[in-house]
Amino acid sequence: MVSAKTNLELQKLLGAFSVDQGAYTFNKIDQGFINDTYLVLKNGQPYYILQRINSEVFTDVPGVMGNITKALSYLTDTDYSLVALVPTITGQSYCKFNSSGYWRLMEYIPNSLAYDSAKKTEIAFGAGKILGKFHFLLQNASSAQFVDTIPHFHDLHLRKEQFQKALNKSSQERRDKANLAIPFVLETLPLLLDLSSSTLPVRICHNDTKLNNILFSRKTNQALCFIDLDTIMKGYFYYDFGDLVRTVANTAKEDEKDHHKINFDRPLFESFLDGLATSSAFLTAEELKSLPLGIVFMPFIHGLRALTDYLNNDQYYKVSYADQNLDRSLSLFDFSKKALSEVSYIQEMVAKKLIQ
Structure with missing residues (x-):
């Protein structure tokens, strides 16, 4: 209360x-x-x-609400609330x-709830299905109708520049505490920079598809819809795909300190793909090719933003304790590492379940 x-x-x-x-x-x-x-x-x-x-x-509050209003005019169907x-x-x-x-x-x-982690394959399946349905319903929306309310939101080149500026201005104490995260950033950036500048089809994306931004039915556990629509704007499908996988295939919390609890759960991931396959025919061959590294990219860019905010003395994200942004970044980077080690498997599963 x-x-x-x-x-x-x-x-x-x-x-x-x-x-x-x-x-x-x-x-x-x-x-x-x-x-x-x-x-x-x-x-x-x-x-x-x-x-x-x-x-x-x-x-740009008018832009945010204009994007949401336009998107909601498309997001209506018998199996999308x-x-x-x-x-x-x-x-x-x-x-x-x-x-x-x-x-x-x-x-x-009514009778809805959100989950912070999947844990059950039926939740993973529902998450994949509602992601496919969301993009299926929005596939004919004109990108010209939507404004970029946060320009370059998932632009890794921009996030790299912001990180480097924060690193140069940060205190020695914070740089010392981030002594494990900083080398990982410098090592991983070259692997992912090309993905963010590729010539993939531009789609209207949610851009923040963590699992707890999906409502599920309390009665049936069916996925109902996405919520928290502020970031609806132009983007690439792998943004929404990779962001959702990081909270479906990993059952640990976002700022988990014990990295042994962070995992890439194959059964949950395969159930997620099965759900997505129910509405995935609109995806192009190029988009399907981008998905494995998209799973590495999204936790990495979120981790980079959290680390940058930590170096900037926590100006963006709400924190409940002093080093929470650092813990977030290390947890997200650990999942990126584990997803990177699974790229060959992910390619195999995408080919098996999504390529017709």
Whole structure:
């Protein structure tokens, strides 16, 4: 629960949206590193998700909400649940409320939940299936309609430059603590830089497809839809593929300190591919070829961003303890190493399950 003062403030804010009158209560949701999110309840039952958009990270809020609105017009089908935005009383998709920033309201999808790790093959299968469905539904969306709300978001050349600047400005103490991560970055960058500049088809991507950004049915464990759509914009399919595999095939938490717990689970990965195969016919031969290194690329670039933020004294990601960004980077890099050792196997499985 939130404090009485915060509850009253959120109640007032809710009045800016087209909702039924009544006494609502609010539970803070702590999943996610960027936005502030609240579950809105009435008589103890969840009705809405209220979210403050972090405008320091997402500086183009109109662009973000425009991209989401356009994408949602495509993301509707019998086996893809609609993430419905609740309009403001003036008919907008979001509002600016006094000094507290930009807010949006979404309908709660009943009997749904999110998982931080797969652990069961049926969850891995569902994740692959909903990823394929998401891209299948968006394949005809014109990229010209979408703005780059975070330009060069997964551009490894840019992230390399940012890392080098942070490294040059960082304290000796932080560089010393990162003495295992920094050499791995310098060693691995040359392997992946060409992948990020390839001539793959440009698609409308989610761009943040970690497993807990998928809602599943509590009753059937079927994957329902993607949530946290702020990063919907142009990209390459391997972005979404690699990002999801890193949280499906690895059952350890993102900042796991015991790297023996970090694994590349082959049965979970194969189930994921089986799910993706139900809606993968749209993928080109070039895209399929990019997938094995895409699994290495995405945890690596996330790890690089976390390490850069650590060297910059934790300006971007929320941290709950001093070295959490360093722990995130080391954990992500360890999965990149393990995925790199599995590239031949991944190529074999992609050919077997996805190439018709």
